[in-house]
Amino acid sequence: MDKILIPRGLQRTSFWNFLLWIIPWIALLSLGIYAIYLCLAEGLFHTNMDNRFAFGIWIFLDLTVIALGAGAFFTGFLLYILHRKELKAVINSAVVIGLICYSGAILVLAVDVGQPMRAWFTFWHPNTHSMLTEVTFCLTCYLIVLLIEYVPIVLKNRQLRQIPKFLVFEFELHKLMPVLAGIGTFLSFFHQGSLGGLFGVLRGRPFAFREELGIWPSTFFLFVISAAAAGPSFIMLTTLLVEKITQKKLVKPEVYKFLGKVSGTMLIGYVLLKSIDTLIWINSTSPGNGFPAFEFYATQSFGSWILFTEIVILGLIPALILLSSRLRENRKLLFGAGFLVCSGIMLNRFVMTIQTLALPTLPFDDFLTYSPSWEEVATFLFVIAYGMLLYSFTFRYATLFPQERELSLLNGELSSQEFVESSKQKSSWQPKFILNLINKFASSKL
Amino acid sequence: MFPWVYEFHWTAFHITFLTIFFLIFAAVVATVILAVRRTQRAEQLHTMESIQWHSDFEDLSPTARICRHELSGNVQHRMCDQGFDCRSCLVHPLLVAKQTKTPMLQFEVHGFTMPPHRLYHRGHMWVQQENDGTYKVGIDDFGTRIIGKPYSVELPPVGSRLSVNGKGMLVKRSDANIRILSPIDGEVIEHGDSEKGWYLKVKADNPENVMTHLLKGDEVPNWITREMDRLQISFATSGVGATLADGGELVSDFHRHYPKADWDGILGQMFLEA
Numbered sequence: 028m029d030k031i032l033i034p035r036g037l038q039r040t041s042f043w044n045f046l047l048w049i050i051p052w053i054a055l056l057s058l059g060i061y062a063i064y065l066c067l068a069e070g071l072f073h074t075n076m077d078n079r080f081a082f083g084i085w086i087f088l089d090l091t092v093i094a095l096g097a098g099a100f101f102t103g104f105l106l107y108i109l110h111r112k113e114l115k116a117v118i119n120s121a122v123v124i125g126l127i128c129y130s131g132a133i134l135v136l137a138v139d140v141g142q143p144m145r146a147w148f149t150f151w152h153p154n155t156h157s158m159l160t161e162v163t164f165c166l167t168c169y170l171i172v173l174l175i176e177y178v179p180i181v182l183k184n185r186q187l188r189q190i191p192k193f194l195v196f197e198f199e200l201h202k203l204m205p206v207l208a209g210i211g212t213f214l215s216f217f218h219q220g221s222l223g224g225l226f227g228v229l230r231g232r233p234f235a236f237r238e239e240l241g242i243w244p245s246t247f248f249l250f251v252i253s254a255a256a257a258g259p260s261f262i263m264l265t266t267l268l269v270e271k272i273t274q275k276k277l278v279k280p281e282v283y284k285f286l287g288k289v290s291g292t293m294l295i296g297y298v299l300l301k302s303i304d305t306l307i308w309i310n311s312t313s314p315g316n317g318f319p320a321f322e323f324y325a326t327q328s329f330g331s332w333i334l335f336t337e338i339v340i341l342g343l344i345p346a347l348i349l350l351s352s353r354l355r356e357n358r359k360l361l362f363g364a365g366f367l368v369c370s371g372i373m374l375n376r377f378v379m380t381i382q383t384l385a386l387p388t389l390p391f392d393d394f395l396t397y398s399p400s401w402e403e404v405a406t407f408l409f410v411i412a413y414g415m416l417l418y419s420f421t422f423r424y425a426t427l428f429p430q431e432r433e434l435s436l437l438n439g440e441l442s443s444q445e446f447v448e449s450s451k452q453k454s455s456w457q458p459k460f461i462l463n464l465i466n467k468f469a470s471s472k473l
Numbered sequence: 474m475f476p477w478v479y480e481f482h483w484t485a486f487h488i489t490f491l492t493i494f495f496l497i498f499a500a501v502v503a504t505v506i507l508a509v510r511r512t513q514r515a516e517q518l519h520t521m522e523s524i525q526w527h528s529d530f531e532d533l534s535p536t537a538r539i540c541r542h543e544l545s546g547n548v549q550h551r552m553c554d555q556g557f558d559c560r561s562c563l564v565h566p567l568l569v570a571k572q573t574k575t576p577m578l579q580f581e582v583h584g585f586t587m588p589p590h591r592l593y594h595r596g597h598m599w600v601q602q603e604n605d606g607t608y609k610v611g612i613d614d615f616g617t618r619i620i621g622k623p624y625s626v627e628l629p630p631v632g633s634r635l636s637v638n639g640k641g642m643l644v645k646r647s648d649a650n651i652r653i654l655s656p657i658d659g660e661v662i663e664h665g666d667s668e669k670g671w672y673l674k675v676k677a678d679n680p681e682n683v684m685t686h687l688l689k690g691d692e693v694p695n696w697i698t699r700e701m702d703r704l705q706i707s708f709a710t711s712g713v714g715a716t717l718a719d720g721g722e723l724v725s726d727f728h729r730h731y732p733k734a735d736w737d738g739i740l741g742q743m744f745l746e747a
Contacts, residue, residue: 030737034747035737035738035741035746035747036707036735036738036741036742037738038735155486155487155490161490164494168494168497168498168501171501172501175501175504175505183528188528188747191516191521191522191525192512192516192521194524194525194528195511195512195515195516195521195524195525196508196509196512197528198524198527198528199507199508199511199512199515199524200504200505200508203504203507203508206500206504207501207504210497210500210501213497214497426532429532432532432534433534433535433536
């Protein structure tokens, strides 16, 4: 039905199967739209947040998706600036994931602020003393960059590329991608960092407060490095997920291994710095602010096991797996480690937002509990549904994985190089295959 | 914040922050404007077809982009990075100088009629010099057999211009439209039809340089062998599965015998269209 829109030579499921796939996501999207409407039209009382517990599931989602979306900038940096050509196989997918993550985060922020019609205030009357101003500026600019990077992917659609101007514009824009990748890297570095930098001013929350190194707190650097570690792992996992769902080979194994290696390298650096930072916090920062660090872990639900899980189980262990070329050969270990890395960053962002606000900081404070309202959960699910839909449509109607055609040609059995070698070895090719084909057809007719 | 609005102060922090922000914003806008300007210039300079081809070429599978010198055995392995236009390739003349192979004398290659006095383009077009100095251009036997019987062919009108790797013909079938690449630059002075055959007669722009990028001699049988490999593998994705090839010839109009194959994809692969 929609075959003329599907890239030539790529196999996609039937239109009706695709429809069945997207209907549940559209239902979820609709629920999310209703929840967003309630929050915006009637007010934020629909959420379970209040003046004391202002960081809820939304801010956790924002910090997490922005970190996971870092794969877009980091892959772009490695491909266009450091010329790691193997990443060409996943760059389109990384851009789409980045776009989904950033646009989703900004949308949720707009709901979280509760006054989206006044969003322009942040540009016109910004609080120049707030790191979030820098975050707002960088996020907005980077979203524009991601939209521009998304344009060539769309313009290469089979029907759109028939319009010469579109294809030439795509070609010319693609040639300028290193400029956009450089800008994206700069912007991402600062907004990822500034989200972490926020904890440099949270003096009233000694659990999260960190001393400054120069003008930035240690969390500035930890947020940048952890995002750069999780981004490649998230691309690896999403690509695997798409492979499993579509039952197609989309990238060569070397690409996965390279992403794993990059992720592992960044992660080991992060684990090292995080460990040093934690030791300094336990021995100096926290006691200096009047709290022995282990008091924060006295609450049973947020015991010290969280710290151990974050640094060792979801940090050190996957880093060691990903750094070993022998272990990376094992697909289960490779993807298992990638999953741990992504879980690790989610846990870290959870700790820095939800746990930070839940812990008492004054003698008369109680341990605060918070559970999101259905509207908050539905808004969260809206972003997931929106992401699934945008990715599904882009996967169906554009070329997200340039190696897919080649891998499908080789029926997933031979790599391109093996194929070239094997075809070179054939001294004289005689196409009996075609005869077999015709005979098969003729006999079936009989 | 901005110099003309509320809260702006002439401090180093404000000035630095705004300078960086404006520079980034200007760079993003300039990048888009530059791409638009280049697109307009390509339109004015009539280079859009060439750019379209380069875009298609980048999307070809590595097996389709093998250098002609690998086909002729001059080099072990080499990928073309010039869009099959050897005229702009710096390596091509060096490899030609090293060439010691004898010219092709075969008329048939794997059952295909490939006259040795013709030259061949990688997009399955042949070029033949006529006595009057013009060039005749047509679809080669391999291409003709895999296309089968089209329901219409759009040829460029007499007087129109062709450019190497630009659109030469448009062949329409019920299940696919195939653009066939032009093998030479020049002006169309005559064309055929369904009775006389689908050919173009072209007055070349630069007759001295018209043949450099076309396949000839013993490049042709090796190229056809590779094309058969590619065809077989293209079929494999149509649910037939790859089989070992050890004999036989391609029948003419064989697509009729296998209507359920993804002909659109197969023809796109074979005629170098993404």
